[in-house]
Amino acid sequence: MDQQTAQTQLSQLRLELNRYRKAYYTEDAPLVEDSVYDQKYQQLLQLEQQFPELVTPDSPSQLVGDVPASNLAKVTHEIPMLSMGDVFSFAELQEFNERIKNAVGHPVDYNVELKIDGLALSLVYQQGQLVQGSTRGDGSIGEDVTNNVRTIKNIPQTLPEPLDLEVRGECFMPKAAFAKLNNQREQNGETVFANPRNAAAGSLRQLNAQITAQRQLSTFIYTVVNPQNIAVATQSQALEKMTQLGYHVNPERFVSHDLQGVKAYIAKYQQLRDQLPYGIDGIVLKVNDLTLQQQLGNTVKVPRWEIAYKFPPEEAQTTIHQIEWTV
Numbered sequence: 364m365d366q367q368t369a370q371t372q373l374s375q376l377r378l379e380l381n382r383y384r385k386a387y388y389t390e391d392a393p394l395v396e397d398s399v400y401d402q403k404y405q406q407l408l409q410l411e412q413q414f415p416e417l418v419t420p421d422s423p424s425q426l427v428g429d430v431p432a433s434n435l436a437k438v439t440h441e442i443p444m445l446s447m448g449d450v451f452s453f454a455e456l457q458e459f460n461e462r463i464k465n466a467v468g469h470p471v472d473y474n475v476e477l478k479i480d481g482l483a484l485s486l487v488y489q490q491g492q493l494v495q496g497s498t499r500g501d502g503s504i505g506e507d508v509t510n511n512v513r514t515i516k517n518i519p520q521t522l523p524e525p526l527d528l529e530v531r532g533e534c535f536m537p538k539a540a541f542a543k544l545n546n547q548r549e550q551n552g553e554t555v556f557a558n559p560r561n562a563a564a565g566s567l568r569q570l571n572a573q574i575t576a577q578r579q580l581s582t583f584i585y586t587v588v589n590p591q592n593i594a595v596a597t598q599s600q601a602l603e604k605m606t607q608l609g610y611h612v613n614p615e616r617f618v619s620h621d622l623q624g625v626k627a628y629i630a631k632y633q634q635l636r637d638q639l640p641y642g643i644d645g646i647v648l649k650v651n652d653l654t655l656q657q658q659l660g661n662t663v664k665v666p667r668w669e670i671a672y673k674f675p676p677e678e679a680q681t682t683i684h685q686i687e688w689t690v
């Protein structure tokens with residue numbers, strides 16, 4: 364290929380890849396699958412290797428430090444990482460409760476939790492040592508972020524007991540850290556993140572763990588995948604035990620018999636949502652008894668024993684310097 368053709372192809376690739384990057388990071392609306400981005404990015408790298416004199420400072424290859432690597436190693440989840448069934452009205456919660464009562468034959472207790480708005484994370488421990496951290500990916504295959512999760516302060520690297528355990532939770536960027544990061548990026552003339560969830564995803568999915576380390580990420584852990592290993596019978600006991608093991612577990616939870624108290628909880632946190640230092644997008648009802656959870660089972664993507672009640676979307680995320688955070 365002659366230099367002229369290479370130049371044309373490279374400027375086309377730079378244009379496309381920078382457009383994809385911008386959409387992914389600032390508009391919270393990826394334009395293409397990671398695999399398409401990867402394939403074009405590899406094409407650009409090959410051409411730049413062949414014609415180094417054609418590399419320009421705005422080429423995506425020159426921003427490698429900050430480009431979240433969609434070429435992180437892959438991890439297969441032995442137990443799938445599931446998502447949530449969503450409802451948008453209290454009436455639908457009542458229908459869910461009726462379905463459960465009919466399936467189980469009696470009223471059940473629910474563990475009621477805030478639905479943390481971050482990115483799902485799985486942590487695997489062997490003999491009490493953290494050996495792997497991974498993202499959900501498509502539920503069966505996620506990305507290996509082990510080195511990055513080792514930089515997150517409230518993730519225990521070693522448990523006080525030599526347990527073989529897999530726990531799951533949400534990785535998130537606190538709102539104050541998000542505001543600070545975007546203001547810094549704006550001052551450096553970099554693209555800003557659309558919302559804390561995108562900022563958390565972009566910060567966790569890095570090849571360079573030192574970038575992750577600077578981003579003040581946090582977690583709330585909410586599931587033990589193998590509860591038999593910690594001798595607990597309910598979701599609420601599991602969360603207590605995880606707290607004792609050193610995990611950061613969200614305290615705004617309670618056990619409700621049927622739906623008593625859930626309406627008040629929804630009203631309280633819809634009100635409090637803007638003042639919380641982390642993002643939530645609803646509440647979650649989980650059948651508290653773990654044996655009942657097993658009996659109720661899961662569909663391919665969603666457990667049958669939990670339901671998420673989604674809050675209406677918050678008003679559009681205005682640009683950061685206009686928001687004065689009240690803590």
Ligand SMILES: CC(C)(CNC(=O)c1ccc(Oc2ccccc2)cc1)c1ccc2c(N)nc(N)nc2n1
Nearest residue numbers: 442443444445446476477478479585586647661669
């Ligand atoms: C309920 C679950 C989907 C996690 N649970 C799982 O991923 C899960 C996965 C396999 C399980 O067991 C299986 C075992 C074998 C086969 C299939 C499933 C059980 C739970 C979930 C997801 C997001 C949550 C969130 N943002 N906030 C809170 N507060 N809770 C959340 N809970």
